[in-house]
Amino acid sequence: MRQLEGIKILLVDDEESILQFLELGLGNEGAIIKTATNGEAAISIAGAFKPHIVVLDVMMPQLNGFDTCQRLKENGNNIAIIMLTAKDDVADRVQGLRLGADDYLVKPFSFSELLARIHARIRNQFPMLLSAVRYGDFTLDDRRKEIKLGEEVLELSPTEYELLKLLLANHGSVLSKTVILDKVWGYDFGGEQNIVEVYVRSLREKLGDKEHRIIRTLRGAGYRMDL
Known part of the structure; x- marks a missing residue:
């Protein structure tokens, strides 16, 4: 495509x-x-x-x-x-x-x-x-609020969907926790930055990314999605 x-x-x-x-x-x-x-x-x-x-x-x-x-x-x-x-x-x-x-x-x-x-x-x-956009093995259909990995529709919460969409749209680039919080949770979010780690961990489980080869952690910098 x-x-x-x-x-x-x-x-x-x-x-x-x-x-x-x-x-x-x-x-x-x-x-x-x-x-x-x-x-x-x-x-x-x-x-x-x-x-x-x-x-x-x-x-x-x-x-x-x-x-x-x-x-x-x-x-x-x-x-x-x-x-x-x-x-x-x-x-x-x-x-x-x-x-x-x-x-x-x-x-x-x-x-x-x-x-x-x-x-x-x-x-x-x-x-x-745009009906659907391909990012490597992922297909994002924003009108349906749906992301597929291969032919499988991922079961994602609304926040997981927005986080994965952000990572896909910026694949290859490092996103800091601050940027992720601003884009996904909003600039007025009053919680802890650790919430990003929790959701990244959940996404990795759903993607079968045990080796962290898809969503990589760059210590002190943030996260980068590699396709």
């Missing part, structure tokens, strides 16, 4: 090598791709193409990513914008988010991380476009 079948993505970057790499990778996932090497071209293409997702570089000549983001959002397009930046600058991230960006990635980034961010944006803004 190709995970992005029918999803329209506009890639905007003045580096041809990055455009080619992302176009190939996302195209192999089934996405419909258009590319632009500058902001003005991106705005023109978006008007007719009507992308679901725009992957937008910040540092471009002429019209930069911030101005492009603002104009795309002002045009009333229902799009999700993921901005790319070459530096991990909090001020840049804040500015982009204030102008309407939906997410941020710092270069260099892994393709799997970008793919996970794209899926997150689709689930949030275009859930009707």
Whole structure:
């Protein structure tokens, strides 16, 4: 199953090598791709193409990513914008988010991380476009609130489902207990961080992950799901 079948993505970057790499990778996932090497071209293409997702570089000549983001959002397009930046600058991230960006990635980034961010944006803004998403041997159907391992439907509590969904969507990346608590239990959760360990242990039992090869513990850092 190709995970992005029918999803329209506009890639905007003045580096041809990055455009080619992302176009190939996302195209192999089934996405419909258009590319632009500058902001003005991106705005023109978006008007007719009507992308679901725009992957937008910040540092471009002429019209930069911030101005492009603002104009795309002002045009009333229902799009999700993921901005790319070459530096991990909090001020840049804040500015982009204030102008309407939906997410941020710092270069260099892994393709799997970008793919996970794209899926997150689709689930949030275009859930009707995704019936089921494959992550290795797992199949996640968010409309049915169901996760399969192989052909077997996992018997999960609502909290276990949300935790496993978070780990799957961010597979390959380390998630701290603080991030997990915020995403699954909510920022105002008043309990102990140990609750994360309890639920991870329960998930491992249901996945038959006795060796902790699927959900790995990185001491002092958090958890990483490997597929």
